[in-house]
Amino acid sequence: MPQPLNRRTALHGLAAGAAVIAFDPLARTWVTAAGHPAPATGRTTTGGPFADVPPLDGTLVTDPAALAADADDFGHSVHRTPAAILRPGSVADVVTMIRFCNDQGIQVAARGQGHATNGQAQVDGGLIVETATLNAIGPVRAQQGAGTGTVTVQAGAVWSAVVHATLAQGLTPPVFTDYLELSVGGTLSVGGLGGQTHLYGAQVDNVTQLQVVTGAGELLTCSATRRPDLFRAVLAGLGQCAVIVSATLRLVTAPVTVRHFLLPYTDLATFLDDQRLLAEDDRFAYVEGEVVPDAAGAFxxxxxxxxxxxxPAGPEPDDTALLAGLRYDTSGAVTAETLDYFDFLNRLAAGVAALEQAGLWSWAHPWLNLLLPGDSAATLARTLLDGIAGQDTGPGGVVLIYPLVSDRLRTPLLRMPADPVPYLLAVLWTMDPADQAAVQARAAANAAAYETVRVAGGTQYPVGTIAMSPADWRAQYGRSWPEFAAAKQRYDPNRLLAPGQHVFTP
Ligand SMILES: Cc1cc2nc3c(=O)[nH]c(=O)nc-3n(C[C@H](O)[C@H](O)[C@H](O)COP(=O)(O)OP(=O)(O)OC[C@H]3O[C@@H](n4cnc5c(N)ncnc54)[C@H](O)[C@@H]3O)c2cc1C
Structure with missing residues (x-):
């Protein structure tokens, strides 16, 4: 008789036939109640070669539809099918299953919203930990009179939900990605860059404490002063050393409304210089920029x-003072408008809904995200933009470029070029997934673009589609590599976690 492995799962109403009850270490497969081999096969779940899955608060599923969904991501070009998915009902479930996977030598990847583009959250034949069920937020702790505070959120919460909760107290996380439906754990694993980064650093620079489950299955709390090596290894650590289960985020005063400007330029160097000016003088809370093609396709x-x-986040905006000294094309389409703060943060939502409705949100996204040294940003950007001249970035596809300020980026694993004002250049391709040859060609072109930038002292922002060899990763991490490798050895000694990043060989 199968053992009642999912005693608590059963209470949650999972159909007994679908419940995963054991792992067969010889066949390296999971065993469901329905498919459990009879004792006549010589295998039993008690004392036999099957390893019983411990009781869980959540569910462990192996149904083909769920596995297929997690064998995909926003890139829609890499597909590695996991063998099982944990939908944790508690943090204890994550601990339990990572320990179990250590015993059985099963690789594990956390998956937030699956919005990486190159299989980073996938694991062939392993276990996916879907963090979406761990999405509790709060309470928000406001520091009376200071206009600041903190909030502790579980890793599966998405940023739109986090900011909804904090705005109720007049507070906000200081930095946002352009799109809010990404998980906290997912963006803290990569960095979390946005238009506010020049002022506040990345999202990882605004975390005061983490609770994580290490690759060895230990539930640990870490911060800048408590297990600082673990804290440094997890923030922007690509899920290599631990699964983040919750994070305490720094909060600042939220504005009610914002003054939003779009300023056209016709010259790349002038545009980048003005962006740098704004990044350095802090007159704006948010600075980004877009490169647009002309009628002939030249960027x-x-x-x-x-x-x-x-x-109450800043003074009443004064357009004249804000635009003073900027050399934009006053004869072009200048926009100045006042927006509700949340509507500004959530500005991509309407466009995403339209793309979803048109079936285009599920197109392939072989994205290229590079970090350029500021002193050669104009030359490098020109070379890269000329290289894609005449090519359509696709429906919803855009080219972004904006400055960051190194002094405010303090997370060691968020690798920046050695320059006071590096620039993020992002080419966000959208391509028909039916033409995989074109998608693969784009991925190859991305790798060549990365090489051009790396040779010039740049790095990549690892959320897109650039195949990286172990040597590339060493180059990417540079002087941080020895500490990163030591943390991997200490906290994930069996090298189970996030193999889809290909940072460490299994
Ligand atoms: C439309 C769109 C807009 C974007 N805009 C921005 C932007 O403005 N700025 C920016 O910085 N990025 C941006 N990104 C990139 C995005 O931040 C990353 O891809 C991020 O990792 C996605 O979060 P996710 O929850 O989907 O993570 P997933 O894709 O699920 O996971 C990404 C990686 O993180 C690991 N991971 C996930 N959760 C955890 C966890 N709890 N603990 C440990 N490891 C974990 C996974 O194993 C995987 O390796 C954008 C992406 C999209 C699709």
Whole structure:
């Protein structure tokens, strides 16, 4: 008789036939109640070669539809099928299953929203930990009179839900990605860059404490002063050393409305210089920019996007003072408008809904995200933009470029070029997934672009589609590599975690 492995799972109403009850270490497969071999086969779940899965608060599933969904991501070009998926009902479930996977030599990948583009959250034949069920937020702790605070959130919460909760107290996380439906654990594993980064650093720079389950299955709390080596290895650590289960985030005063500007430029160097000016003088809370093609497809138009926060986060915006000294094309399409703060943060939502409705959100996204040294940003950007001239970035596809400020980026594993003001250049391709040859060609072109930038002292922002060899990763991490490798050895000694990143060989 099968053992009642999912005693608690059964209470949650999972159909007994679908429940995973054991792992067969010889066949390296999971065994469901329905498919459990009879004792006549010589295998039993008690004392036999099957390893019983311990009791769980959540569920462990192996149904083909769920596995197929987790064998895909926002890139829609890499597909590695896991053998099982944990939908944790508690943090204890993550501990339990990572320990179990250690015993059985099963690889594990956390999956937030699956919005990486190159299989980073996938694991062939292993266990996916879907963090979406661990999504508790709060309470928000406001520091009376200071206009600041903190909130502790579980890793599966998405940023739109986090900011909804904090805005109720007049507070906000200081930095946002352009799109809010990404998980906290997913962006803290890569860095979390946005238009506010020049002022506040990345999202990882605004975390005061983490609770994680290490690759060895230990539930640990870490911060800058408590197990600082683990804290440093997890923030922007690509899920290599631990699964983040919760994070305590720093909060600042939220504006009610913001003043939003779009300023056109016709010259790349002038555009980048003005972006740098704004990044360094802090007059805007948010600075980004887009490169747009002309009628012939040459990427020769530039739009600086800058946002000033209104009261109580900042003074009443004064357009004349905010735009002073900027050399944008005053004869072009200048936009200045006042927006509700959350609507500004959530500005991609309407476009995403339209793409979803048109069936285009599920197209392939072989994205390229590079970090350019500021002193050669204009030359490098020109070379890269000329290299894609005449090519359509696809429906919803855009080219972004914006400055960061190194002094405010303090997380060692978020690898920046050695330059006071590096630039993020992102080419966000959208391509028909039916033409995989074109998608693969784009991935190869991305690798060549990365090489051009690496040779010039740049790095990549590892959320897109660039095949990286172990040697590339060493180059990427540079002087941080020995500490990263030591943390991997200490906290994930069996090298189970996040193999889809290909940072460490299994
Ligand atoms: C439309 C869109 C817009 C974006 N805009 C921005 C932007 O403006 N700025 C920016 O910085 N990025 C941006 N990104 C990239 C995004 O931040 C990363 O891809 C991020 O990792 C996605 O989060 P996710 O929850 O989908 O993570 P997943 O894709 O699920 O996972 C990504 C990686 O993190 C690991 N991981 C996930 N959760 C955890 C956890 N709890 N603990 C440990 N490891 C974990 C996974 O194993 C995997 O290796 C954007 C992506 C999309 C699709």
């Amino acid at each position: 020769t138009g530039y739009v600086l996007e800058a946002v000033a926060y209104g009261p």
